[in-house]
Amino acid sequence: METAKAYRGDLASWKRYLEAQLGSVVRVQDLTGPVIKAALAEMNNAELAPATRRRLVTTLRGLCRYLVLESRLPVDPMAAIQAPRTPSRLPVAFTDGQISALLAAAQAEDPKARPAAPLLDVVIVLILAAGGLRASEAAGLRLLDYRPGDEPSLRVLGKGRKARTVPLDPGVAAQIDIYLAWRAEHAAGDADTTPLLIRPDGRALTRDTISYRINRLYARAGIVKPDGEAAHALRHTYAVSMVDVGVPISEVQQLLGHESIATTGIYLKASAAHLRAASAAPSAARLLTGQ
Known part of the structure; x- marks a missing residue:
């Protein structure tokens, strides 16, 4: 669709x-x-x-x-036209401080929202940044896709209608549980097949609505929005953090739902750049360079 x-x-x-x-x-x-x-x-x-x-x-x-x-054109006019080359660039990953600022903004009521929904905003950030979902995947979640318990997880329907299971940190699951109590007060129904993420008026969130809410959070947290889709930088952050802590690239591929491991491979380069930047932060490194 x-x-x-x-x-x-x-x-x-x-x-x-x-x-x-x-x-x-x-x-x-x-x-x-x-x-x-x-x-x-x-x-x-x-x-x-x-x-x-x-x-x-x-x-x-x-x-x-x-x-x-279909014989409606005698020749293909696109045969001699080359697609513009996309410049090679590493995916942007947020720092821990930026994610903290984003969560702090989500937890505070948006003064311009009518009505505000901080519990929803927190869950959106967590599902994207701690679950690595695409915005469209988050919008497609149903109640039955969230599996609480000792090993909480999300069942995600990705590209090509391929399902994958994304494990959740217990702290993330606890926030989803809190959100579900709010959802019960605003939802039109509680059938397992109804959307997990809903607006305060009970309607399902769309990919565009999620992007809008994330953009609002960036602005309120003082974070410059990276190029591309607003929510995708949180997915990049999830992927880079997985590589940073040593998760094998093949497992990162499965968690992200990538068809090809070559697509996931870019996060190896992004992680290396991320770690190099982090290594410059300690005071000892600054002392060695005389700064």
Whole structure:
């Protein structure tokens, strides 16, 4: 469902950019190399992120390939168009101090929220930062997916509808238990299949709502939002912390729900950079450099 929604959003973006070049409603026969390249140039002028432009190109490439197979286009106009290269960068991981500040902000009522829901905000931060979930995965959690007890965990439905089990720290589980009492007062129902995370009005949280609440917490905690999706930096923090404490990369892959271990491998580099930065913190290191 999320993939289809993202695909429709990309095509809507292409429609706007192509129609800006054509000055009229775009038709299948208007999908030519020159028109597409002009739209791409406009995307560059709009300063869309390279990763966003790369995704848009991939979406249109798939559509054009389909139209050629259906004999609705004589040739593939995307054949000679290269996707923008995404610059290589390490994932951003927050420090312990930043996570503490974020939790402190979550625990305090947001003066601009009507109504405020600090118990919900705390659980959102913990599920993302101490469970490593994507925002879409957190939004998709059901009551039955939370498993309390001596070994608390979350059953997570990830990409490709693949399920995985994420163990939870007892302290995180205790916060979820406190939240559940609040949830019982605000939920329309308590069936096992109803959403775990709900708004104060009883409606389910969406990925966009989670991102909005995380962005508000960043601002209130004085944390500069990293590039990319707001909530994803907390997932990065979880992954880097797992590598920092020596969890094998294959196990980190399973915890994150990555299809390929190569995707998880970037956290090895991020962890090394994280540890190098930490090693510069002790006073002895500053004394050695004369600072």
